[in-house]
Amino acid sequence: MQGVEFIYFPQPNVDYSKCEKWVTACGRPTTGKHAFVVKNVNRNTYICTKHFVGGKGPTAEYPDPIPAVVSNAELEAFKRRKRRKSSSSGDSTFDSSVPTTDNRYGYIVAKAALYSEADLDKSIHNMVGHALTKAVEETGHPYLEDSNTPHRSVSYETIVEAYRYFTQLPEVTSASIRAEENENIISVQSMWSQRDIDRKEKTSFGRTYVLDAAKNVVVSCSSPQEINNQVWNVASPSGKYRAILRKQKDKKGDDKQYLEIWNAVQKVKTINVEGLEKHGKIISDDGHFGSFQWSRAEGHVLYVAEKKRPKASSFFDSKPFSESTESKEKETARGDEFLYYQNWGEQITEQSSTVLCVMDVETGTVSVLESVPENVSPGQAVWAPDDAGVVFIGWIHEPYRLGLKHCVQRRSFVYHLDIQKNKIEKISEDGRAVRFPRFSPDDRWLVYLDTLDSGPHNMCSRLMMCEWERRHDGLKPILDIVNSAKEEEFPGLFTWSVPVHTWLSDSIHLVLNTFWGSRSEVVVVNTQTKSVVRVRPDLASWSSTVLDIHGNHVVIGCSSPNQAPYLIFGTLVPSDLGSSQWLRLDNKSEVITSFEWQIIQHSPSSDRVHPKYGNLDYESILYLPKGSSVNGSKPPLILFPHGGPHSVCDGSFAFQPAVYCHCGFAVLLVNFRGSLGFGQDSILSILGRIGDQDVKDCKSAADEVIEKGLADGTKVVVCGGSHGGFLATHLIGQYPDYFKAACARNPVTNLTSMVGTTDIISWVFTEVGETFSYDTQVDATILSKMWDASPVRCIKQVKTPVLLQVGLKDLRVPPSQSLEYWKMLKANGVPVRCLTYPDSNHPLSEVEVEADGLINSILWFCQHLTSQ
Numbered sequence: 001m002q003g004v005e006f007i008y009f010p011q012p013n014v015d016y017s018k019c020e021k022w023v024t025a026c027g028r029p030t031t032g033k034h035a036f037v038v039k040n041v042n043r044n045t046y047i048c049t050k051h052f053v054g055g056k057g058p059t060a061e062y063p064d065p066i067p068a069v070v071s072n073a074e075l076e077a078f079k080r081r082k083r084r085k086s087s088s089s090g091d092s093t094f095d096s097s098v099p100t101t102d103n104r105y106g107y108i109v110a111k112a113a114l115y116s117e118a119d120l121d122k123s124i125h126n127m128v129g130h131a132l133t134k135a136v137e138e139t140g141h142p143y144l145e146d147s148n149t150p151h152r153s154v155s156y157e158t159i160v161e162a163y164r165y166f167t168q169l170p171e172v173t174s175a176s177i178r179a180e181e182n183e184n185i186i187s188v189q190s191m192w193s194q195r196d197i198d199r200k201e202k203t204s205f206g207r208t209y210v211l212d213a214a215k216n217v218v219v220s221c222s223s224p225q226e227i228n229n230q231v232w233n234v235a236s237p238s239g240k241y242r243a244i245l246r247k248q249k250d251k252k253g254d255d256k257q258y259l260e261i262w263n264a265v266q267k268v269k270t271i272n273v274e275g276l277e278k279h280g281k282i283i284s285d286d287g288h289f290g291s292f293q294w295s296r297a298e299g300h301v302l303y304v305a306e307k308k309r310p311k312a313s314s315f316f317d318s319k320p321f322s323e324s325t326e327s328k329e330k331e332t333a334r335g336d337e338f339l340y341y342q343n344w345g346e347q348i349t350e351q352s353s354t355v356l357c358v359m360d361v362e363t364g365t366v367s368v369l370e371s372v373p374e375n376v377s378p379g380q381a382v383w384a385p386d387d388a389g390v391v392f393i394g395w396i397h398e399p400y401r402l403g404l405k406h407c408v409q410r411r412s413f414v415y416h417l418d419i420q421k422n423k424i425e426k427i428s429e430d431g432r433a434v435r436f437p438r439f440s441p442d443d444r445w446l447v448y449l450d451t452l453d454s455g456p457h458n459m460c461s462r463l464m465m466c467e468w469e470r471r472h473d474g475l476k477p478i479l480d481i482v483n484s485a486k487e488e489e490f491p492g493l494f495t496w497s498v499p500v501h502t503w504l505s506d507s508i509h510l511v512l513n514t515f516w517g518s519r520s521e522v523v524v525v526n527t528q529t530k531s532v533v534r535v536r537p538d539l540a541s542w543s544s545t546v547l548d549i550h551g552n553h554v555v556i557g558c559s560s561p562n563q564a565p566y567l568i569f570g571t572l573v574p575s576d577l578g579s580s581q582w583l584r585l586d587n588k589s590e591v592i593t594s595f596e597w598q599i600i601q602h603s604p605s606s607d608r609v610h611p612k613y614g615n616l617d618y619e620s621i622l623y624l625p626k627g628s629s630v631n632g633s634k635p636p637l638i639l640f641p642h643g644g645p646h647s648v649c650d651g652s653f654a655f656q657p658a659v660y661c662h663c664g665f666a667v668l669l670v671n672f673r674g675s676l677g678f679g680q681d682s683i684l685s686i687l688g689r690i691g692d693q694d695v696k697d698c699k700s701a702a703d704e705v706i707e708k709g710l711a712d713g714t715k716v717v718v719c720g721g722s723h724g725g726f727l728a729t730h731l732i733g734q735y736p737d738y739f740k741a742a743c744a745r746n747p748v749t750n751l752t753s754m755v756g757t758t759d760i761i762s763w764v765f766t767e768v769g770e771t772f773s774y775d776t777q778v779d780a781t782i783l784s785k786m787w788d789a790s791p792v793r794c795i796k797q798v799k800t801p802v803l804l805q806v807g808l809k810d811l812r813v814p815p816s817q818s819l820e821y822w823k824m825l826k827a828n829g830v831p832v833r834c835l836t837y838p839d840s841n842h843p844l845s846e847v848e849v850e851a852d853g854l855i856n857s858i859l860w861f862c863q864h865l866t867s868q
C-alpha cells in the first residue's frame with residue numbers, strides 16, 4: 001500500500017458541516033445495506049489520501065475529498081495494524097509504547113504504519129533528541145517541511161515528540177548558598193523540577209556545586225539526584241545542622257509528616273510531629289503562609305501549621321469521649337461533623353486557620369504560640385532579634401476569607417509576638433496588605449513589602465523599613481509607588497516573592513526581584529540612598545531571578561524564551577556593581593535552535609488612549625520559528641494573552657509557547673496595559689475597561705505583527721487561560737472573522753454568574769471599576785456593568801471553533817463559566833469541543849493534564865487552519 005495513508009474523518013459532533021461535506025464528496029451509496037451517511041461516521045471512520053487531489057490528503061486548494069477507490073482489503077489491513085499497534089490501556093496521548101494514531105481529528109495523517117519495530121525499541125528520548133537535532137541541522141526547523149503551510153506538516157506523533165523533547169528541560173525551583181569552613185569554598189545546593197510524562201508527575205532533583213570563590217571556578221558538581229518527598233530542607237545559620245520536613249505515606253496511604261534533624265554526617269533524630277497532636281499539617285513553601293526557620297541559637301525551629309481541629313462526632317455516636325477530653329471540647333465537637341471550615345480559596349484549600357509553632361530541637365517538643373488574635377491567620381514567620389520573639393504576617397479572616405492565590409492586596413499586618421512577655425503588637429500601618437518581613441544581618445533593620453488592602457489583585461509595592469529598636473517611632477518607605485516611568489527608568493517594585501535572605505552583608509543593600517517591562521530583573525536597593533540598580537551580568541540571559549544570598553554571594557536563575565533555565569553565581573561589590581564577579585554554574589543548558597524571539601513595543605492608536613493615563617505604551621514578546629523569515633514564508637500566528645489581568649509575560653523560558661513555536665507557529669504574548677512591570681498607572685488604567693482596552697491592545701498587537709509581514713494574517717488563532725481565556729473568548733466575539741480557532745482554558749466568560757461563585761468576588765467588582773467591601777451586594781446597575789464586560793455579551797457573533805479546557809476543581813474560575821459558554825456555542829451551532837479534567841484546579845498544570853491540553857490545542861488549531 002505504498003503512498004497510501006489513512007486520515008480520520010471529521011467527527012459530526014465536532015464539525016457537522018465538514019463531516020457532511022466529506023460524506024457527500026466521497027460519493028459512496030447513501031442508501032441500502034452499505035449506506036454511508038453522517039450518522040454512521042464514528043471515531044473509526046477513515047478516508048484514504050487517494051481521495052484527495054494530489055493523493056496526499058487535504059491541501060489549501062483542495063481541502064475536501066473527491067470520490068476514489070481504496071479496496072476494502074487495504075482498509076482492513078490498515079485497521080488490523082492499528083489495532084495491533086494501539087496501546088492496550090486507554091487512549092491518553094502518551095500511552096505510546098508504540099506511536100499510535102489519534103482517532104478524533106479529520107486531518108491527522110495516520111503514521112503508525114511508518115514506524116518499524118526496531119525504531120520503537122530505541123530509547124524514546126534518544127530517538128526524539130536525535131530526530132530533532134538532525135531535523136534542525138538539515139532544515140533549520142524540524143517542522144517547516146512545507147514552508148507555505150507549516151502547520152500542515154505537524155502530525156500527532158511530531159507534536160508528541162516535540163513535547164517529549166521539551167520535558168527534558170528542567171526548571172530551577174530553588175537554590176541555597178553555604179560557605180564551608182574555608183570561606184573561599186562555597187557550596188550551592190540547587191533544586192530542579194522536570195516533567196516525567198511516563199510517571200505522570202513532576203520529578204524534583206537536587207544538584208550541588210562546589211565552588212572556589214577566590215579563583216572563581218566550579219570545583220565539582222554532583223550528578224542530579226531525585227528527591228521527591230521533602231517539604232522543607234533548611235540549614236541552620238552555622239550550616240552545622242539541617243531540619244528536613246519529610247512527607248511519607250503510611251500503610252493506609254495517608255500522607256504523614258516527619259521532622260528530621262541532621263548533622264554533617266548523619267540523621268540525629270526524627271520527630272513524628274503529627275503524633276504530638278499539637279496542630280494539623282505543617283505548611284509547605286506555598287508562597288503565602290509557609291515558612292520554616294532555625295533560631296539564631298539553633299535550638300529551635302519555627303514553622304507554620306494548620307490549627308488542630310476538635311474531634312467531631314455525630315449526635316448519635318454512642319462512643320463517649322475519653323475521660324481526658326476537656327468538657328468544652330465535648331460540647332463543641334458533638335454535632336460538628338459537617339461544620340463548614342472556610343479555606344483560603346484556589347490552591348490553598350488545606351488552610352483555614354493557621355498557627356505558629358516552635359519546636360525545641362533538643363527535646364522534640366512543640367509549642368503552639370497562643371497569643372495570635374483569633375481573627376488572624378499567621379504566616380511567613382521569622383525570628384525576631386535575639387530569638388526573643390517572632391515577626392509574622394497576619395491575614396485578617398473576618399468576616400470571611402477571600403482567595404489569597406495571586407492576590408497581594410488581602411488585608412494583613414506585620415505583627416511582633418514577644419514570646420517571653422506573651423505580648424503581641426502591630427508593626428505595619430492600617431489599610432495595607434503586607435508581605436515578606438526580613439531582618440538585616442545585623443538585626444538592626446526590618447523591611448517588608450506593602451500595598452493597599454483593596455483594589456487590583458496585584459500592583460506596585462512599597463518597600464517599607466523600620467529600625468527595630470525604634471519601631472514605635474515610625475516606618476519609612478524606601479521605595480514608593482511609581483506611577484509611570486520613562487523608558488529604562490525603574491517602573492516600581494512588582495514581585496510575587498522575596499528571597500528568605502535578601503540583604504547583603506553590609507545591612508544597607510538589599511537584592512530583590514522585580515518585573516521591569518517584559519523582563520524579570522534582579523535589582524540592588526540601597527536603603528540609605530533609596531537608589532535602585534539593575535544587576536545584569538554578561539552571563540545572564542534575558543530574565544533573571546535571585547534565589548539566595550549569603551554574605552555578598554548571590555545565586556541567580558536565568559533563562560529566556562529560547563534558553564532553558566541555568567544558574568549563575570556572583571560575588572557582588574555593592575559600591576561598584578559593575579566590578580562584581582560572575583560564574584556560570586551549569587556549563588550546559590539547552591538553547592532551543594528552532595525559534596527566535598523579539599520584544600515589540602506598541603503605542604495605542606489615538607482612539608485607544610486612556611483619558612486619564614494618556615501616555616501608556618505596552619509590549620509583547622513574539623516567538624518566531626527559525627527560517628520563517630528567511631524563506632519568505634509566513635507562519636500561522638497564535639495570539640496568547642496572559643491571565644490576571646495583573647500579571648506579565650516576563651521573557652523567562654515558558655514551556656507552552658516554546659512547544660507551540662517549535663511546532664511551527666509564531667506566538668505573540670501580549671503585555672497589554674494593566675500588566676505588571678509598567679508602573680502603577682498601567683495597572684489602574686484597565687479597571688472598568690476589561691473586555692475593551694485589553695481586548696483591543698491584543699488585537700492591535702496581532703495586527704502590527706501581521707502588517708510587519710512576520711505572520712500570516714489569514715491563519716490566526718487565539719489561546720489563553722483564565723483572564724487570558726476571557727480575552728480569547730472576547731476576541732472571537734468582537735472579531736468574528738479574524739480567528740480560525742480558539743482555545744480557552746478555564747476562561748472567565750460571564751462576570752454576572754462568576755461574582756457569586758468565585759473565591760475572589762472582589763476581583764469581579766474591582767475589574768469592572770466598582771469598589772468592593774465585604775458586605776457589598778450586586779444590584780441591577782452593577783450586574784449590567786458586569787454583563788457589558790463579559791464575553792457572553794457577544795456570543796451571538798461567535799463563529800470561531802472553540803476548544804474549552806476545564807479543571808473541574810477550579811475555585812477561581814468555576815467550571816460553570818466554561819460549561820455555560822459551551823452550551824451557548826452548541827445552541828448557536830458553533831463547533832466546540834470541551835475537555836474536562838476531574839482533579840484539576842485553575843492552572844491545569846498537572847503533567848498529564850498540561851500535556852493533554854497542549855497537544856489537543858495544537859491539533860485543534862491545525863484542524864481549523866486546514867479546514868477553511
Ligand SMILES: CC(=O)N[C@@H](C)C(=O)N[C@@H](C)C(=O)O
Nearest residue numbers: 406457643644645722723724
Ligand atoms: C487574580 C486571578 O487569579 N485572576 C484570574 C481570573 C486569572 O486570570 N488568573 C491568572 C493569574 C492565571 O493565569 O491563572
